Amino acid sequence: MREPKTSFAGMTRIRCNGRKRSALPSQPGLPDSRVHFRWYTDPPANLRISPTDSAAATYDQRMRRSIFTEDHELFRQSVRTFIEREVTPNFERWDRDGIVDRGLFTAAGTAGFLAIDAPEQFGGGGVEDFCYNAIISEEFAYAGAAPAGIGITLHNDVCLPYFLSLTNEEQKQRWLPGICSGNLITAIAMTEPGIGSDLASMSTSALRDGDDYIVNGAKTFITNGINADLVIVAVKTDPKERHKGMSLLVIERGTPGFERGRNLEKVGLHAQDTAELFFTDARVPVANLLGSEGMGFLHLVENLPQERLSIAVGAVAAARQALRWTLAYTHERTAFGQPIAAFQNSRFVLAECATEIEIAEVFLDRCIEALNAKELTAEEAAMAKWWTTELQKRVVDSCVQLHGGYGYMLEYPIARAYLDTRIQTIYGGTTEIMKEIIGRSLRP
Numbered sequence: 001m002r003e004p005k006t007s008f009a010g011m012t013r014i015r016c017n018g019r020k021r022s023a024l025p026s027q028p029g030l031p032d033s034r035v036h037f038r039w040y041t042d043p044p045a046n047l048r049i050s051p052t053d054s055a056a057a058t059y060d061q062r063m064r065r066s067i068f069t070e071d072h073e074l075f076r077q078s079v080r081t082f083i084e085r086e087v088t089p090n091f092e093r094w095d096r097d098g099i100v101d102r103g104l105f106t107a108a109g110t111a112g113f114l115a116i117d118a119p120e121q122f123g124g125g126g127v128e129d130f131c132y133n134a135i136i137s138e139e140f141a142y143a144g145a146a147p148a149g150i151g152i153t154l155h156n157d158v159c160l161p162y163f164l165s166l167t168n169e170e171q172k173q174r175w176l177p178g179i180c181s182g183n184l185i186t187a188i189a190m191t192e193p194g195i196g197s198d199l200a201s202m203s204t205s206a207l208r209d210g211d212d213y214i215v216n217g218a219k220t221f222i223t224n225g226i227n228a229d230l231v232i233v234a235v236k237t238d239p240k241e242r243h244k245g246m247s248l249l250v251i252e253r254g255t256p257g258f259e260r261g262r263n264l265e266k267v268g269l270h271a272q273d274t275a276e277l278f279f280t281d282a283r284v285p286v287a288n289l290l291g292s293e294g295m296g297f298l299h300l301v302e303n304l305p306q307e308r309l310s311i312a313v314g315a316v317a318a319a320r321q322a323l324r325w326t327l328a329y330t331h332e333r334t335a336f337g338q339p340i341a342a343f344q345n346s347r348f349v350l351a352e353c354a355t356e357i358e359i360a361e362v363f364l365d366r367c368i369e370a371l372n373a374k375e376l377t378a379e380e381a382a383m384a385k386w387w388t389t390e391l392q393k394r395v396v397d398s399c400v401q402l403h404g405g406y407g408y409m410l411e412y413p414i415a416r417a418y419l420d421t422r423i424q425t426i427y428g429g430t431t432e433i434m435k436e437i438i439g440r441s442l443r444p
């Protein structure tokens with residue numbers, strides 16, 4: 001379990017990574033339910049994003065987002081400094097290797113950026129507030145390092161809720177401390193080589209044999225697939241049934257019969273490991289069942305809205321960052337004796353992107369509030385997921401166009417963003433499936 005964390009109210013000095021940190025002002029009047037995290041930086045002189053050019057400066061003076069308190073902004077500053085120190089210097093290497101170091105997870109755990117909503121007794125932050133999760137995802141996107149953050153986002157936003165809501169006391173004791181510290185990296189495996197959208201047709205089987213399940217089958221496209229220590233695997237405990245035959249098992253690294261395939265070569269998201277998993281007579285204790293046997297589909301349905309909202313957060317942040325890069329570029333690059341940004345067409349394209357991002361963010365923030373209030377519906381999460389990811393595709397494509405040929409060169413972040421963006425409308429449920437979910441719910 002990690003060391004107890006220090007609340008920043010009343011905190012004087014802490015050490016992080018062996019370096020001394022400055023005194024922080026106490027924050028009288030802030031609510032007590034704040035997340036406790038380790039400072040990675042000196043106290044911020046200015047909480048606003050510091051833009052690097054005047055065009056971006058103007059752009060960043062955008063509508064105030066009402067979901068974030070001063071507490072959240074302090075957290076954001078700390079995440080930003082963490083990324084500058086722990087992620088940016090390693091990002092190129094991870095991009096080449098196709099995987100982040102496991103140390104990123106333990107560093108994030110030490111800093112208090114993992115499992116913010118897990119109880120403090122297990123090393124979590126003890127605060128149920130998705131704003132903190134959103135900040136982490138946004139800051140990775142703003143740093144141009146989104147692919148390196150996906151593993152953490154999946155761990156926090158997608159997998160952790162299953163470990164919090166479906167585990168018994170023994171399972172919590174066994175897994176949560178490692179999940180909070182980053183020593184146990186998580187993944188979730190639903191997709192199989194033969195099925196993705198049509199989950200109920202999956203064929204990975206888990207047949208009861210005494211106190212174990214014998215698991216046979218294969219999963220593919222699994223995020224954190226190489227790094228993961230605990231994989232939530234969707235299985236058929238009753239292969240004759242469709243939805244009612246599904247259950248969730250936690251399959252641990254080292255389980256005999258559980259093997260990983262290759263780290264798949266993707267179009268983008270190169271720093272993110274995505275793998276095939278194979279199960280051949282893998283013996284998994286019944287004690288690793290998550291929730292109830294036969295209720296796996298329902299458990300997925302309950303947790304998928306948060307996964308989709310998490311993807312939407314990343315989509316809006318990535319679109320915003322793409323626009324920032326493009327504002328900087330189009331103000332600097334000239335053609336026909338004037339900056340690219342001065343052409344009316346450029347202004348219109350940039351205006352359309354900026355407008356749509358603002359609108360998307362308003363809906364996104366509303367969804368985050370709804371999630372925090374436990375009111376977010378599957379349909380609203382589906383709306384957020386498909387619309388923001390399609391927006392991200394449109395914005396990034398327009399931004400590439402405004403970069404001209406340089407937008408096609410991988411040394412420019414917009415080119416990488418183009419590659420990283422394409423998957424957003426596919427994973428976590430395709431745009432078409434999102435529209436199915438929404439469409440089915442619409443009645444006079």
Ligand SMILES: Cc1cc2nc3c(=O)[nH]c(=O)nc-3n(C[C@H](O)[C@H](O)[C@H](O)COP(=O)(O)OP(=O)(O)OC[C@H]3O[C@@H](n4cnc5c(N)ncnc54)[C@H](O)[C@@H]3O)c2cc1C
Pocket residue numbers: 188189190191194195196197198220221222223224266269274423426427428429430431432433436
């Ligand atoms: C980089 C990456 C990471 C991923 N990470 C994970 C992970 O961590 N865990 C995991 O379980 N999965 C993961 N996936 C899998 C991902 O969720 C699936 O690829 C996705 O759900 C789509 O499934 P599929 O690829 O089988 O496509 P299909 O289901 O075969 O769909 C193909 C096309 O048909 C359309 N289609 C299908 N059904 C309908 C319908 N009823 N109506 C209209 N159109 C339809 C789809 O929209 C799509 O356009 C990942 C995938 C990638 C590429």
